[in-house]
Structure formats: C-alpha cells, structure tokens
Amino acid sequence: MRITSLKKSHIQEIIDLSDTAFGQGYLTIDYLKKYINSSKKSGFVTLSESNKLIGFILLESLSIKNFSNQVLEEKEWFNTYFQGYKNITLIHQIAVNSSFQKQGIATNLLNHFRNQTTVNLELICCFAWVKENFTPFKKILLKDGFLFIKKINNYWLKDSSSKKYNCSYCGAPPCKCSAEIFIKK
Ligand SMILES: CC(C)(COP(=O)(O)OP(=O)(O)OC[C@H]1O[C@@H](n2cnc3c(N)ncnc32)[C@H](O)[C@@H]1OP(=O)(O)O)[C@@H](O)C(=O)NCCC(=O)NCCS
Numbered sequence: 001m002r003i004t005s006l007k008k009s010h011i012q013e014i015i016d017l018s019d020t021a022f023g024q025g026y027l028t029i030d031y032l033k034k035y036i037n038s039s040k041k042s043g044f045v046t047l048s049e050s051n052k053l054i055g056f057i058l059l060e061s062l063s064i065k066n067f068s069n070q071v072l073e074e075k076e077w078f079n080t081y082f083q084g085y086k087n088i089t090l091i092h093q094i095a096v097n098s099s100f101q102k103q104g105i106a107t108n109l110l111n112h113f114r115n116q117t118t119v120n121l122e123l124i125c126c127f128a129w130v131k132e133n134f135t136p137f138k139k140i141l142l143k144d145g146f147l148f149i150k151k152i153n154n155y156w157l158k159d160s161s162s163k164k165y166n167c168s169y170c171g172a173p174p175c176k177c178s179a180e181i182f183i184k185k
Contacts, residue, residue: 001105003112006035006043006056013053014045021095022129023175025165032058044112046096046105055096057109061119062088072159073152081149082123089119091126094137106140123185127155130178131169138180146182155179 006014011032018027035043035058046055060070067088068075082088096105114121126146128137142148160167160175167175 001046001048001054003044003046003109005116006032006045006058008033008036010045010053010056014043014056017053017056017095017097018093020098021168022093023166023168023170025163026167027093042113042117044109044116046100046109048100053097054100055094055105055109057094057106057113058092059113059117060090060092061117062090064088067125073155074150077150082125085123087120087122089117089121089124091124106137107144110140110144123183126182127179128182130180135180138182141182141184144184146184148180148182150181151178152181153178 011029014032015027015029019025032043035041040062041058041060043056043058045053048054062070064079064082064085067082067090068079070090071078091110094106094109124146126137126141128135128141130151138148154174154176155178156167156175158174160170160173164173165175166172167177170176
C-alpha cells in the first residue's frame, strides 16, 4: 500500500468509491479536477499493491471568508466561532473501500496530509457525516485530538436537492443526515 497525491488518472476511481461510500453523484469529475495543480486544494489517495485506489482524502485551505462561503448551514454561527483565524484547513471528504476498512488507512491518510502540507495548520475543521446515529469518522478524529463543537441536523438537505445527488443512507434527495463538526487547533 502507498499514499500519493491525487492525479487526473485517479478521478474515476474516486468517483466510484464516493458513489458507494457517500452516494451517487455526490462527487463529480468537475469538482475533482479542481484538486489537480491547486495551491489551496489538496488530495491524497491510497493505492493497493496492485495500484487499485482504496482510499482518499480531500482538503482545502481557506480564509474565513471563503470558509463561510462554503459552509452549507449556520454561516453566522461559524463566522462568530472562527473569528480571528486567518486560515482554516477543511477536511472535505475521506473514504476507504469497505473491504479495506479498519486497517488504519484513514488514520494514515490524515497523518500523511499533515506531514506533506506546506500550509500553516492554524485550525483544522471537519464536517463529519452522521449516518443514522453513527459517525464513522468520529473515533479517528477524537483519537487524533479533534474536539467536537457542534451538530447540525439536515446539513445536506438543501444542497442534495439543488445538486441532485443521492445519499448512500437516505437514497434519493433530500438527504436528511446530520453533520458533527470537529476542530483541531
Ligand atoms: C470513516 C472511514 C474513512 C474510516 O476508514 P478506516 O480506514 O476504516 O479507518 P482506520 O482503519 O484508520 O480506523 C478505523 C478503526 O480501525 C482501527 N485500526 C487502525 N489500524 C488497524 C489495524 N492495523 N488493524 C485493525 N484495526 C485497525 C482503528 O483503531 C479504528 O478502530 P476503532 O474504531 O476501534 O478505534 C471509513 O469507515 C469510511 O470510508 N466510511 C464511509 C465514508 C465516511 O463515512 N467517511 C467519513 C465522512 S466524514
């Protein structure tokens, strides 16, 4: 297994994994192309011995203004809470193929990005997906020293309807899942 930066040739495999892990249509080719040769967005993938893509993480370094533009709900709350921070690193998505889970792949992706990034990690933030009553990424984040700060119900409700993507738990839009927000300073 090895971790490498996201390349154009990985995009279709990321979409295939995302369609299963998150829901069909959630990640698109146009969205993922923006991670190639970007100074603000970064993506890393885990490849198996046979070069099959088995995991990925997508991140972005944002000013508070750009962060606020990307937040789907409760912008004002975030503007107040994150006041004073110049740079927020947002963990957008992380997923590991179900056949390869619980082998430390997500943990390694998280550590890899931290070792590789040249961005000042003043504040890292993650909107973790709550699947029914379970938050798959939560244990890893807490183990890593992240702090839970807020839960937002129906976080993707409007976004899933307007962009018309499925949720692997709710099915066709709207997605009624919640997000739990974690930060690490
Ligand atoms: C959340 C997700 C990315 C975690 O990926 P993962 O690679 O299984 O995560 P890790 O292996 O690093 O850690 C998970 C567990 O495996 C354990 N583990 C780590 N290395 C291990 C190893 N070598 N052998 C056995 N278990 C190991 C970890 O301790 C952890 O166990 P715990 O839950 O008891 O603490 C994955 O479940 C997933 O893709 N879920 C669907 C999409 C999703 O929800 N993404 C998050 C959105 S915010």
